[in-house]
Amino acid sequence: MQKAEIQQRVEKVVAQVLKVDPKDLKPESNFAFDLGADSMSSVALVAAFEEEFDVEMEEDRAREVQTVGEAVEFIAQYLPKN
Amino acid sequence: MSLTSEERIRDLEQIFYPTSVAVLGATKIPGTVPFDIFYNILKDGFQGTIFPVSPNAKSIAGVRAYKYVLDVPDPVDLAIIVFQSSVVHLALEQCGQKGIKAAIIISAGFKEVGGAGLEREQQMKEIADKYGISFIGPNCLGVINTDPSSHLNASFARKMPQEGSIGFLSQSGALCTAVLDYAQAKHIGFSKFVSFGNKADISDIDLMSYLRDDPKTKVILVYLEEISDGRAFMNAARDIITRAGKPVLVIKSGRTKEGAAAAASHTGSLAGSDEVTDAALSQAGVIRCTTIEEMFNIAIALAYQPIPRGKRIAIVTNAGGPGVLATDAAIANNLVLAQFSDETREIFKKSLPSTANIKNPVDVIGDARADRYRVALASALKDPAVDGTLVILTPQSMTDIDNIAEEVANVADQYDKPLYASFMGEADVASGISILQRRSIPHYILPESMCRAYAGSLFFKKQRTAPPDPPRRFDNIHPAEAARIIGEAASAGRRYLREEEAIGILKAYGLPVLPFGVATSSDEAQRMAKQVGFPVVMKVSSEDIVHKFDVGGVLVGIRDTQQASEGFDRIMAACKRANPGAMIRGVYVQKMVTGGEEVILGVKRDPSFGPVIMFGLGGIFVEIFKDVRFRIAPVGPDNAAEMIREIRAFRMLAGARGKARRDVSSIEECIQRLSALALDCPQIAELDINPLIVRDEGQGSFVADARILLHH
Numbered sequence: 001m002q003k004a005e006i007q008q009r010v011e012k013v014v015a016q017v018l019k020v021d022p023k024d025l026k027p028e029s030n031f032a033f034d035l036g037a038d039s040m041s042s043v044a045l046v047a048a049f050e051e052e053f054d055v056e057m058e059e060d061r062a063r064e065v066q067t068v069g070e071a072v073e074f075i076a077q078y079l080p081k082n
Numbered sequence: 083m084s085l086t087s088e089e090r091i092r093d094l095e096q097i098f099y100p101t102s103v104a105v106l107g108a109t110k111i112p113g114t115v116p117f118d119i120f121y122n123i124l125k126d127g128f129q130g131t132i133f134p135v136s137p138n139a140k141s142i143a144g145v146r147a148y149k150y151v152l153d154v155p156d157p158v159d160l161a162i163i164v165f166q167s168s169v170v171h172l173a174l175e176q177c178g179q180k181g182i183k184a185a186i187i188i189s190a191g192f193k194e195v196g197g198a199g200l201e202r203e204q205q206m207k208e209i210a211d212k213y214g215i216s217f218i219g220p221n222c223l224g225v226i227n228t229d230p231s232s233h234l235n236a237s238f239a240r241k242m243p244q245e246g247s248i249g250f251l252s253q254s255g256a257l258c259t260a261v262l263d264y265a266q267a268k269h270i271g272f273s274k275f276v277s278f279g280n281k282a283d284i285s286d287i288d289l290m291s292y293l294r295d296d297p298k299t300k301v302i303l304v305y306l307e308e309i310s311d312g313r314a315f316m317n318a319a320r321d322i323i324t325r326a327g328k329p330v331l332v333i334k335s336g337r338t339k340e341g342a343a344a345a346a347s348h349t350g351s352l353a354g355s356d357e358v359t360d361a362a363l364s365q366a367g368v369i370r371c372t373t374i375e376e377m378f379n380i381a382i383a384l385a386y387q388p389i390p391r392g393k394r395i396a397i398v399t400n401a402g403g404p405g406v407l408a409t410d411a412a413i414a415n416n417l418v419l420a421q422f423s424d425e426t427r428e429i430f431k432k433s434l435p436s437t438a439n440i441k442n443p444v445d446v447i448g449d450a451r452a453d454r455y456r457v458a459l460a461s462a463l464k465d466p467a468v469d470g471t472l473v474i475l476t477p478q479s480m481t482d483i484d485n486i487a488e489e490v491a492n493v494a495d496q497y498d499k500p501l502y503a504s505f506m507g508e509a510d511v512a513s514g515i516s517i518l519q520r521r522s523i524p525h526y527i528l529p530e531s532m533c534r535a536y537a538g539s540l541f542f543k544k545q546r547t548a549p550p551d552p553p554r555r556f557d558n559i560h561p562a563e564a565a566r567i568i569g570e571a572a573s574a575g576r577r578y579l580r581e582e583e584a585i586g587i588l589k590a591y592g593l594p595v596l597p598f599g600v601a602t603s604s605d606e607a608q609r610m611a612k613q614v615g616f617p618v619v620m621k622v623s624s625e626d627i628v629h630k631f632d633v634g635g636v637l638v639g640i641r642d643t644q645q646a647s648e649g650f651d652r653i654m655a656a657c658k659r660a661n662p663g664a665m666i667r668g669v670y671v672q673k674m675v676t677g678g679e680e681v682i683l684g685v686k687r688d689p690s691f692g693p694v695i696m697f698g699l700g701g702i703f704v705e706i707f708k709d710v711r712f713r714i715a716p717v718g719p720d721n722a723a724e725m726i727r728e729i730r731a732f733r734m735l736a737g738a739r740g741k742a743r744r745d746v747s748s749i750e751e752c753i754q755r756l757s758a759l760a761l762d763c764p765q766i767a768e769l770d771i772n773p774l775i776v777r778d779e780g781q782g783s784f785v786a787d788a789r790i791l792l793h794h
Contacts, residue, residue, distance in 0.1 A: 018138065019138070020138060030169055030172060032137075032165060032166050032168065032169045033137065033165065033169040033172045033173065034137055034149075035137055035138060036109070036136060036137035036138030036139070038109065038114075038116075038166070039166065066168060066169070
């Protein structure tokens with residue numbers, strides 16, 4: 001999968017789960033600081049990513065992901081490279 | 083860049099008296115810390131402006147929210163950060179950009195969790211340093227200022243306490259909420275209430291110094307789990323007590339025995355961290371308490387009533403038994419029952435029933451009503467022979483409890499002497515107790531607690547006026563000689579100093595050592611023994627033989643040259659037999675002192691308080707009874723004299739049971755010289771002088787044996 005596609009789908013999931021306008025999302029947007037994610041919504045976000053991309057992510061490492069850009073890079077590791 | 087203490091005070095002023103506050107990370111969900119902190123500030127009537135800063139809320143509790151603190155159009159004095167720990171640094175960075183100089187970081191997940199948390203705390207500290215921000219926390223409950231001009235409840239406590247004159251500082255946040263609940267039930271108010279958490283920036287000492295100058299605070303209470311810089315803490319506390327005249331009460335939890343377990347000397351094993359803390363706090367004039375209840379019992383006495391001038395108390399009671407209990411408790415706390423003047427006795431005779439006991443404790447009899455209490459209390463307080471009065475009430479059918487409570491408070495208002503009360507019982511006396519508490523009469527369930535509180539107040543009075551006790555300067559000491567001996571042993575990799583080295587160091591500091599030498603032959607042993615003077619003690623000198631006495635390596639009472647020569651051969655033979663591989667350097671020959679009392683002196687270096695000096699009686703007194711006292715160096719003349727007199731067995735030195743009084747002043751001098759040595763030589767980890775033999779008064783004392791252990 002191309003990075004651009006991953007990014008688009010990540011942004012869609014983030015916008016849905018955190019109830020933010022997709023236009024406000026940038027790669028450097030921090031889930032907690034810029035988008036208001038708390039511990040509950042962070043768990044929901046990981047679950048939504050897993051469902052969206054049909055992957056199972058390592059919980060501890062997933063918890064260290066802080067920004068939209070980091071999420072794209074992190075998820076890319078679980079997907080087949082084109 | 084570190085801030086000066088003036089800058090710190092300025093920043094603390096902004097924390098307690100901000101004109102505008104931003105809560106960074108606030109949310110709309112009641113029952114969560116980020117909401118409750120914001121809402122507490124709002125609902126408890128903060129006198130300034132409040133700005134919620136929230137990434138995704140347009141408003142919180144009807145107040146317009148900002149996405150970033152940088153978006154707030156007005157200046158912000160104080161930032162309260164409630165974001166999760168992973169992004170606190172981002173919030174703090176923006177605070178710096180906004181020009182905010184003071185913050186409270188509530189968030190947890192820092193040093194207390196170790197690993198990444200430790201790094202996060204360091205990163206946060208760097209940002210704070212870069213922008214010159216002072217902050218309280220992280221990992222704390224928050225800050226409360228009850229002063230009506232600010233009325234700031236920046237905490238997630240359930241309720242804001244009432245205004246009062248007690249400042250409370252706590253390292254534990256959870257304890258704070260329990261304390262607030264306890265205090266509320268007893269109508270105890272606070273001036274400032276601070277949970278300081280990990281104290282990554284603003285420390286307990288900074289906060290104590292702020293409260294020292296805070297006109298709203300009369301009494302300072304501190305709950306600590308660790309004292310990071312013991313000496314700075316002692317200096318700060320001493321300054322508050324003597325200069326500002328405010329009492330400091332401390333609960334220090336975490337009484338660990340770890341330090342003591344690893345010790346290599348008597349002093350090391352006896353000077354556990356808790357014993358050292360105890361000594362240090364007392365030396366600084368701090369009242370150390372073991373429970374929250376004890377702390378508040380003493381605090382309310384100090385906060386509500388005049389400080390007692392002396393220990394002569396009057397007890398006024400309507401019940402004989404409790405009067406006796408109070409008398410026992412008073413004596414146990416070193417208080418004395420006042421002897422009333424003739425005038426007072428006359429008033430008692432005229433005003434009280436003939437069955438009343440008009441001696442102290444004054445028994446106004448079980449059927450006493452408010453008028454009888456009023457006369458008895460007023461007369462007692464008026465009597466110049468009385469320093470303070472304790473009133474006791476038990477509820478009989480005719481006892482007008484509430485009226486008596488009101489009268490007690492009325493009388494107390496008229497005199498500049500302390501009046502404490504114990505209305506014994508629970509249900510029937512509850513409303514009376516409530517009256518007393520509301521009218522600032524310290525109340526105690528038990529007379530014993532009342533006497534302990536009085537004694538605590540007296541301790542403060544003594545400390546407040548205690549003159550400084552600067553250490554003596556000794557001219558006839560030779561620090562360079564001690565440093566040379568330590569340097570040689572250290573460069574040879576030896577931690578345990580040899581006998582002659584230990585004695586040499588003590589001699590360099592003018593401690594009274596006995597003449598000695600190390601003989602390597604029987605001829606030399608004869609010569610040396612003659613030179614130091616008979617009788618002598620002979621002891622094998624070898625680092626390989628630890629238990630010298632057990633292997634026949636020690637002989638005492640050698641009286642002539644022949645015994646010295648034979649003694650040398652016997653010691654060498656016995657030691658070689660017991661430990662054939664041991665490296666034996668010879669036999670240590672020392673003048674022997676007979677008679678006198680054996681005492682022990684020691685030094686231990688505490689990680690927080692530095693060198694600690696120990697004194698006790700030798701033999702079983704130290705081994706079994708652990709009858710020893712400690713002081714943090716430097717030890718001045720007054721403290722040296724006190725620590726000797728504080729041991730339970732002091733009478734052994736003072737001339738008990740027909741024995742001559744020992745030369746106590748020579749011990750005082752030894753303690754002070756040892757204190758100078760301990761301060762000058764930080765390489766010394768532990769030192770025992772065991773025994774120091776104390777002769778009769780005027781005949782001095784002598785170091786009979788000493789061990790010194792250096793640091794790794």
